Amino acid sequence: MSSDEDVAAASRHTLFIGKKENIIQSRRVVKSVGERDVLVIYHQGDFYAIDVRCYHSGGPLQEGDIEDFDGRTCIVCPWHKYKITLAEGEGLYQAVDPSVKPLKPTWCSKGIKQRVHTVTVSNEDVFLTLNDSPGPIDSDYYQTEKYRNTFLKEGAGRGFDLSTDSDDS
Numbered sequence: 001m002s003s004d005e006d007v008a009a010a011s012r013h014t015l016f017i018g019k020k021e022n023i024i025q026s027r028r029v030v031k032s033v034g035e036r037d038v039l040v041i042y043h044q045g046d047f048y049a050i051d052v053r054c055y056h057s058g059g060p061l062q063e064g065d066i067e068d069f070d071g072r073t074c075i076v077c078p079w080h081k082y083k084i085t086l087a088e089g090e091g092l093y094q095a096v097d098p099s100v101k102p103l104k105p106t107w108c109s110k111g112i113k114q115r116v117h118t119v120t121v122s123n124e125d126v127f128l129t130l131n132d133s134p135g136p137i138d139s140d141y142y143q144t145e146k147y148r149n150t151f152l153k154e155g156a157g158r159g160f161d162l163s164t165d166s167d168d169s
Helices: 003-013 020-026 138-143 145-156
Strands: 014-019 028-033 036-043 046-051 065-069 072-076 083-085 090-095 106-112 116-122 125-129
Touching: 014 020, 014 028, 020 028, 020 036, 020 125, 036 125, 046 072, 046 116, 046 138, 072 090, 138 145
Parallel strands: none
Antiparallel strands: 014 125, 028 036, 036 046, 065 072, 072 083, 083 090, 090 106, 116 125
8 A cells, every 4th residue: 555545544444532621521431433332531631442341241341440450540340340451451350379478469461351442632632543453352242233232222321422423534
C-alpha cells in the first residue's frame, strides 16, 4: 500500500466518540462501534478503551471499580473480581510461593486477556481506533452477536450511551 492508502485505511478505523469535556464529566462511556461494544474510560487524566464485557465470564466492566494493583491501574469485574489492566488488558492475580516463609503474595500476569483500543484526543474531540490485531483475545468471545444483543437490552435501561458510531472521521 502507498502511504496515502495507509492513511485512508487508518482513518476508516478511527471513529469519533465524543467531546473531551463530556467524556471527562461522564468518566465512562459505552459505545457500539462496528461489531464491538467498547468502554471508554477517563481516569486520573488518562483515557482508556477496552471491550466492555470481561474476558472471564462476560461481566459488565462499565460497573467495575478502578483500583491500582502493584502500581498498575486496573478495572475490577463486578461479577468475579477479576483484575484487568486498563493500559494492556492483562489479567492480574496474586500468587504465593508456599516454600517461602512467611508467605508473601505477589502480583502476576495471566497475559493479555482483554482487548484494549487506542484513544486519541484532537481539538477537544475524542477518537477511538479499534484494535484489530490478528489472533483471538479472550474478550473477543463476548463480542459475538448473542452476547452483544444481551448487553444492548440490559444497558439501554441503565442510561448507557449505546449508539452505533459508524461515521468515519
